[in-house]
Amino acid sequence: MGGSQILPQPPPQSPGSGPRSETIHRANLAAIVGEIHGRGELSQTELVARTGFRRGLVKQLIGELTELGVVSERSSTASGSPGRQTSLVEARRLGAVVLGIEIAVDSVAVAVVGLGGSVLGTVRLDRPRGRTSVDHTISDLFEMVERLLERTGTREALVGIGVGVDGIVRRSDGRVHLAPNLGWRDVPLGEMLAEALGATVPLVVANGADLAAVAELRRGAAALADNVVCLSGEVGVGGGVIVDGRLLLGVDGYAGEIGHMPVNPDGAACGCGSFGCLETEIGENALLVRAGHSPRGGRSAVDRLLVEASVGVPTALSALETTGRWLGVGLATLINVFNPEVIVLGGLFGRLYPFLAASMEAELDRRALRPSRNRVRVVPSGLGGDATVIGASELAFEPFVADPIRWRQSRPGSPDAAP
Amino acid sequence: MGGSQILPQPPPQSPGSGPRSETIHRANLAAIVGEIHGRGELSQTELVARTGFRRGLVKQLIGELTELGVVSERSSTASGSPGRQTSLVEARRLGAVVLGIEIAVDSVAVAVVGLGGSVLGTVRLDRPRGRTSVDHTISDLFEMVERLLERTGTREALVGIGVGVDGIVRRSDGRVHLAPNLGWRDVPLGEMLAEALGATVPLVVANGADLAAVAELRRGAAALADNVVCLSGEVGVGGGVIVDGRLLLGVDGYAGEIGHMPVNPDGAACGCGSFGCLETEIGENALLVRAGHSPRGGRSAVDRLLVEASVGVPTALSALETTGRWLGVGLATLINVFNPEVIVLGGLFGRLYPFLAASMEAELDRRALRPSRNRVRVVPSGLGGDATVIGASELAFEPFVADPIRWRQSRPGSPDAAP
Numbered sequence: 001m002g003g004s005q006i007l008p009q010p011p012p013q014s015p016g017s018g019p020r021s022e023t024i025h026r027a028n029l030a031a032i033v034g035e036i037h038g039r040g041e042l043s044q045t046e047l048v049a050r051t052g053f054r055r056g057l058v059k060q061l062i063g064e065l066t067e068l069g070v071v072s073e074r075s076s077t078a079s080g081s082p083g084r085q086t087s088l089v090e091a092r093r094l095g096a097v098v099l100g101i102e103i104a105v106d107s108v109a110v111a112v113v114g115l116g117g118s119v120l121g122t123v124r125l126d127r128p129r130g131r132t133s134v135d136h137t138i139s140d141l142f143e144m145v146e147r148l149l150e151r152t153g154t155r156e157a158l159v160g161i162g163v164g165v166d167g168i169v170r171r172s173d174g175r176v177h178l179a180p181n182l183g184w185r186d187v188p189l190g191e192m193l194a195e196a197l198g199a200t201v202p203l204v205v206a207n208g209a210d211l212a213a214v215a216e217l218r219r220g221a222a223a224l225a226d227n228v229v230c231l232s233g234e235v236g237v238g239g240g241v242i243v244d245g246r247l248l249l250g251v252d253g254y255a256g257e258i259g260h261m262p263v264n265p266d267g268a269a270c271g272c273g274s275f276g277c278l279e280t281e282i283g284e285n286a287l288l289v290r291a292g293h294s295p296r297g298g299r300s301a302v303d304r305l306l307v308e309a310s311v312g313v314p315t316a317l318s319a320l321e322t323t324g325r326w327l328g329v330g331l332a333t334l335i336n337v338f339n340p341e342v343i344v345l346g347g348l349f350g351r352l353y354p355f356l357a358a359s360m361e362a363e364l365d366r367r368a369l370r371p372s373r374n375r376v377r378v379v380p381s382g383l384g385g386d387a388t389v390i391g392a393s394e395l396a397f398e399p400f401v402a403d404p405i406r407w408r409q410s411r412p413g414s415p416d417a418a419p
Numbered sequence: 420m421g422g423s424q425i426l427p428q429p430p431p432q433s434p435g436s437g438p439r440s441e442t443i444h445r446a447n448l449a450a451i452v453g454e455i456h457g458r459g460e461l462s463q464t465e466l467v468a469r470t471g472f473r474r475g476l477v478k479q480l481i482g483e484l485t486e487l488g489v490v491s492e493r494s495s496t497a498s499g500s501p502g503r504q505t506s507l508v509e510a511r512r513l514g515a516v517v518l519g520i521e522i523a524v525d526s527v528a529v530a531v532v533g534l535g536g537s538v539l540g541t542v543r544l545d546r547p548r549g550r551t552s553v554d555h556t557i558s559d560l561f562e563m564v565e566r567l568l569e570r571t572g573t574r575e576a577l578v579g580i581g582v583g584v585d586g587i588v589r590r591s592d593g594r595v596h597l598a599p600n601l602g603w604r605d606v607p608l609g610e611m612l613a614e615a616l617g618a619t620v621p622l623v624v625a626n627g628a629d630l631a632a633v634a635e636l637r638r639g640a641a642a643l644a645d646n647v648v649c650l651s652g653e654v655g656v657g658g659g660v661i662v663d664g665r666l667l668l669g670v671d672g673y674a675g676e677i678g679h680m681p682v683n684p685d686g687a688a689c690g691c692g693s694f695g696c697l698e699t700e701i702g703e704n705a706l707l708v709r710a711g712h713s714p715r716g717g718r719s720a721v722d723r724l725l726v727e728a729s730v731g732v733p734t735a736l737s738a739l740e741t742t743g744r745w746l747g748v749g750l751a752t753l754i755n756v757f758n759p760e761v762i763v764l765g766g767l768f769g770r771l772y773p774f775l776a777a778s779m780e781a782e783l784d785r786r787a788l789r790p791s792r793n794r795v796r797v798v799p800s801g802l803g804g805d806a807t808v809i810g811a812s813e814l815a816f817e818p819f820v821a822d823p824i825r826w827r828q829s830r831p832g833s834p835d836a837a838p
Contacts, residue, residue, distance in 0.1 A: 256756065257758075339671055
């Protein structure tokens with residue numbers, strides 16, 4: 001996963017058992033928690049099959065996780081076997097939750113998500129383009145986090161914080177190297193947020209589009225696929241690429257910047273310093289200008305444009321068709337380079353999908369290599385605008401899932417349990 | 420690894436030991452052979468350190484591999500310790516060899532390579548553009564293979580055959596789906612070659628540019644790097660991408676077709692059916708035409724162009740500069756998408772490197788995102804024109820390295836040992 005981890009010191013390990021058997025024990029707990037997080041709920045039999053553990057060991061681990069307040073068991077009538085009861089293990093509601101945070105150009109969002117992926121509460125704040133400074137962003141987030149933890153009553157259950165930001169984030173330390181559309185450069189966001197929120201749980205920062213890809217893979221349109229490209233964005237265009245089930249990071253974690261592939265040698269200047277990038281051809285501003293609107297109108301201007309398109313205004317339809325063609329050029333590169341099974345269009349492109357699908361597909365027919373073209377499905381996101389916060393919460397759960405005892409031991413009621 | 424395997428039936432496993440301990444034993448042998456193949460030679464102490472096996476087990480495995488004729492031991496004076504003797508384990512010359520085969524547009528090549536990577540003999544046949552049919556190719560290769568095995572005296576030591584072809588190869592069955600510059604479509608190359616050569620050892624087919632990337636990674640300019648893009652070609656332009664140490668294949672093995680990224684919306688028609696692909700802008704023909712030569716002049720025409728450039732003929736220099744600029748556009752996409760540590764330029768681009776480096780680097784400065792741009796090194800191939808045959812031999816060694824007994828047991832002197 002991309003993103004740095006700012007880890008507080010763990011509580012001491014339990015005494016009385018050797019460090020090696022303790023390590024194995026924690027890995028066993030992690031395997032069970034990982035399965036339950038991925039599936040939401042599972043029977044004991046399924047857990048035995050999926051982990052390869054003995055039934056007795058599975059029972060013992062479930063018992064321990066129940067005591068920790070992480071999972072609970074309930075009886076269920078097995079489908080197809082009327083009268084026969086099965087014991088299902090599920091994530092306990094409010095047992096362990098994380099904060100997923102998204103910092104986009106025209107909004108910030110926070111979600112509280114429980115183990116297993118249930119969204120317990122979200123809040124999104126649209127903001128004028130002038131309010132994107134680091135200080136404004138952090139103070140907005142502080143208030144939103146406080147309110148949301150209060151409203152959902154989850155402060156004591158918090159085990160991690162994940163942050164997705166529209167920018168180039170270095171994996172090793174979570175520094176935002178460059179976020180052109182936010183106007184940020186060299187911001188130690190992880191450190192600053194951890195301090196502002198008083199975080200005593202791991203806080204991890206990654207690129208927002210990468211996290212949207214993780215969300216699509218685990219909870220969305222690309223579930224079950226191993227080779228996936230996710231393209232999303234509004235003003236900026238970002239991407240996350242999944243190669244053989246793993247997020248493509250590159251040597252420093254900067255990979256996947258598909259918004260900055262040069263596609264038009266004669267194109268307009270881009271915020272990144274280049275010109276004719278995919279982002280300058282398919283981003284929100286180019287679309288608005290092509291349709292005869294003024295740029296920087298934001299989401300509401302795009303909504304108006306979509307209304308125009310749906311009643312057949314020619315300039316709107318033609319602008320969407322042109323955007324679809326350029327999108328097709330960019331996707332042809334990605335199809336030829338990655339041979340993906342699924343391409344997921346999120347954010348702006350999920351909303352535009354019905355109007356640009358035809359011209360995009362036509363361009364793919366002209367430009368993508370036949371065997372890869374025939375294989376790929378291009379679909380709109382099923383998660384809509386929440387893909388990044390959901391991906392951020394997946395990232396936030398990783399330290400907890402990897403070692404549930406470490407991030408649970410001091411709870412409940414510990415004074416340093418939450419920001 | 421990309422490529423299909425056409426595997427003859429293995430000889431029966433040795434009797435008298437359970438199947439499970441036999442499996443472990445073979446895996447242990449494989450670990451030793453893999454280390455020796457990767458490094459050429461190693462001391463027993465190094466083998467113990469690298470495998471984590473007990474010294475006694477290492478000794479026993481070396482003894483067995485010595486008996487099989489795969490490795491041999493020799494004494495050496497340890498550096499820095501005059502007088503102190505170390506026993507070095509090395510691949511035995513002619514102990515186990517493979518054939519590496521390359522099918523390119525204007526030449527075919529065969530190499531005999533020993534365990535550890537020593538090249539024991541190569542032969543390359545330049546051929547007119549009209550002699551690229553499947554039948555011609557197979558009959559040329561049959562003669563070349565026969566001559567080379569004879570000349571090197573390696574027929575009995577053959578343990579595998581690897582083939583790299585300038586085309587889109589399906590991983591599951593090694594079928595060449597499309598090789599536009601050869602004029603091939605839907606050719607069951609693996610099957611046909613295995614039959615023509617009478618192969619009784621595994622024969623594996625993969626994309627030539629992918630294999631060049633594997634060669635650069637294991638034996639060339641990208642050794643020790645985990646995130647690498649290799650761009651090579653002559654008329655066609657191909658690529659191999661290494662992500663976290665593994666070859667990028669995509670869902671069907673078609674990934675890495677970087678020659679067919681659209682870079683110029685107004686560009687010329689490409690053999691793939693699209694237009695303005697990277698290949699149409701930087702391939703051999705575009706270069707020759709820009710320099711005022713006729714296209715399809717092949718390697719000798721490029722050599723003349725390089726002579727012109729070295730004495731300062733303006734049309735030649737300007738053509739190379741333009742090629743460098745388009746190469747920079749294509750590499751900017753790859754840098755932004757993959758954040759690689761190294762980009763290796765092979766084939767034509769290795770030879771052109773001194774003349775196009777400046778314009779290429781200038782284009783990268785304009786178009787690649789700063790942090791990824793600053794990290795990447797763009798270097799010419801150290802393996803030159805032989806990268807694909809060397810990569811094909813690496814591929815060919817994989818089944819043997821994974822299970823040395825299986826592919827050695829019937830040797831030496833077995834009548835079915837070689838094509």
